Amino acid sequence: MSTEHVERRLTAILAADVAGYSRLMGNDEEGTLAQLKAHRRALVDRKINEHRGRIVKTTGDGMLVEFASVVEAVRCAVEIQRGMAERNVAAPAGQRIEFRVGINVGDIIIEGDDIFGDGVNVAARLEGLAEPGGICVSGRVQEDVQGKLDITFEDIGEQKLKNIARPVRAFRVRLDATAAPAPAGWRRGLYAALALMILLAVGALWTGLGSEWKFLSILRSGDQVTKSTEVGTKPAIAILPFLNHSDDSAREYFADGLTQDIINALGRFSALTVMSWNAVLPYKVKPASPEEIGRGLAVSYLVEGSVRQTGDRVLVIAQLVDTRQGRVLWSARFEEALADVFALQDNIVTDIVRVLAIRVTQIEQNRVFTKPTENLAAYDYVLRARPALQRPTHANNVEARALLKRAIELDPNYAAAYAALAETYHLASSMGWAESPTAFLSRAEELATKALRLDDSDVRARITLGHIHLFHQRYNQAEAEIERAIAINPNDAHGLAGRGTILLWLGHTDEAIEALEQAQRIDPDLNAIDRFALSLAYYLKRRYDAAIEQAELNLRTTAGANFSRILLAAAYAQHNRAEDAARVVTMIRRMDPTFDPQEFGTKFLSSGDLEHLRDGFRKARLYPVTGDLPPAERMNR
Incomplete structure (x- = not known):
């Protein structure tokens, strides 16, 4: 029996390795090593230092760390695994680096900078029981940590671990049970x-x-x-x-x-x-x-x-x-x-x-x-037209139309130019800038269709067609075009807002708000038509404050958005702001003496939505209450 003094101490041991490391290395050796180094530098080593751990040694895919505190060891492991989950969001499943972690508390032998003993071996074996991205701890760790951290444990019973004489009770840390x-x-x-x-x-x-x-x-x-x-x-x-x-x-x-x-x-x-x-x-x-x-x-x-x-x-x-x-x-x-x-x-x-x-x-x-055009001059004209379409006014819409016609002259097969030109005609009709709205809509439909014949993946052409179908109350065709546009480009705010607008008129107001707000998240600066739809959706849900906010914003940013003024009057009235409603109604009558409230909102398929809107009109005195049509006659219009 040796009489040489052996240094021992009680410590918390964390063992970690990379799940599927051999497969990752086989697929992309250099990329995997680069990822692993990046994760260690940005997250793993930093967390170990924060929680006063000491890296004992590392292998190609593994690491052994000791902590003076078992609570700090578990807290460190939890933060690392949650951080890795966040960092892995951008990576395809087959390329993610996911750690398995085992933690034990035990008596260890110290030899230089290294540690040995059953305490270390148990941690290593527990690591093998952990799921990729997970943590497995011994019963002693669970007892010491329970109630000290905002986590829960799943008891997986006693486990017979390789080369460990006694069974070890093991627990999995439930990372999904807390508010990461x-x-x-x-x-x-x-x-x-x-x-x-x-x-x-x-x-x-x-x-x-x-x-x-x-x-x-x-x-x-x-x-x-x-x-x-x-x-x-x-x-x-x-x-x-x-x-x-x-x-x-x-x-x-x-x-x-x-x-x-x-x-x-x-x-x-x-x-x-x-x-x-x-x-x-x-x-x-x-x-x-x-x-x-x-x-x-x-x-x-x-x-x-x-x-x-x-x-x-x-x-x-x-x-x-x-x-x-x-x-x-x-x-x-x-x-x-x-x-x-x-x-x-x-x-x-x-x-x-x-x-x-x-x-x-x-x-x-x-x-x-796919290359959009071979003609750089045509492309240049399209780029010069874009600012006008982003902040449309009557004058710059006319200017954009001229630029886009020039682009088409230079390249008669330039789909994006046709789609943008179609949009100028649709905008003019929607904003009241067209002498003949029907003729402008027909021209927009013709141009959008031409764009799709040249390139059936042109998103803007499909969105414009969707809005034209909606104007003519061809709801199924409108929905089909908008959904095709979103399938091609799921991040197109016009497409998402178009979906919301169709759902609005179909009577699915909650879903309409979801889509319109999703569009607003990607593009906070909604165009006048889409913002009007969001305002109207809020009105129908009796969220009058929100409806007023969106309508007022539309009028501040888009001079021609008079349709928002009509909705604003109804929202003010419903919100018991009679003076504001009266002021807006006076302005409506001055700007458009021929305005007929009975024609506003006729696209609604839900009679309840239409009645709610007209109730606001009555309260705002957009027309005399006694002059309103009875419900039966209204439904027959």
């Missing part, structure tokens, strides 16, 4: 957003053509809106307006257009949520840190960069930033001939997708990387 800060926030945001969805509300103007990537959420309690952290299973990303570093300041529209096209391309990936151009535009003139932008837009990632055009060359410098840590994940420099600007855009999108490890289908790739 980020995931719980996502769930709360998701349910709220599915009750007022989108971020998520997005009414993407012409450039918010969305993405099938990942993303979302807004929280609403009554009329208070609070942006949560990114929700759901899709990561959210914002592409900030690229800075124009060209010598010619007049080329600002080119830098904006390039940004918009990248937003639109990323928006077509179903694994990502992409914020609209309108959502990111304020940050063009408002400097903010990545963390501030992440909180403001509820996104985990952002892309920022600059564009310089010199002669026939284009240089783009871009970087991808993790807003939660302020860390640059990727940066690159792209330079191409102006004639290859679409290839440059494709390269940027491809790199972003690769870094985020987004799952991409072949159909999505084909849609995203």
